[in-house]
Amino acid sequence: MTRQRIESLATERVLRQINNVDSQPLIEAFIAQTEVGGPVKNLCAKVSKNLAQQLEDRCSLLEINKRQFIEAAIMDAIARVDAVVEQEGLQEVLAERAAAVESVA
Numbered sequence: 001m002t003r004q005r006i007e008s009l010a011t012e013r014v015l016r017q018i019n020n021v022d023s024q025p026l027i028e029a030f031i032a033q034t035e036v037g038g039p040v041k042n043l044c045a046k047v048s049k050n051l052a053q054q055l056e057d058r059c060s061l062l063e064i065n066k067r068q069f070i071e072a073a074i075m076d077a078i079a080r081v082d083a084v085v086e087q088e089g090l091q092e093v094l095a096e097r098a099a100a101v102e103s104v105a
Contacts, residue, residue: 045072 059069
């Protein structure tokens, strides 16, 4: 799909506003200041070299850092899991099981 120039420019600016791209240096500075004893936690996971390279390639393509990419991916994954949990009624099933265990005890 080929976008018109105005559509491309408008999309870029709208998404920049939505994602607060202009505030990223401030967010990065905040994280750098709060890393010691602050409200951030370092996550570490070993991944295949191929996956790591794909991550670096995509971050380079998008001109974002790995933290931004990984945070967005994790937030999306959590939202998807929450949607499945809600859709399938897992909380209700767990509550029923807990009630059954309590009634036996």
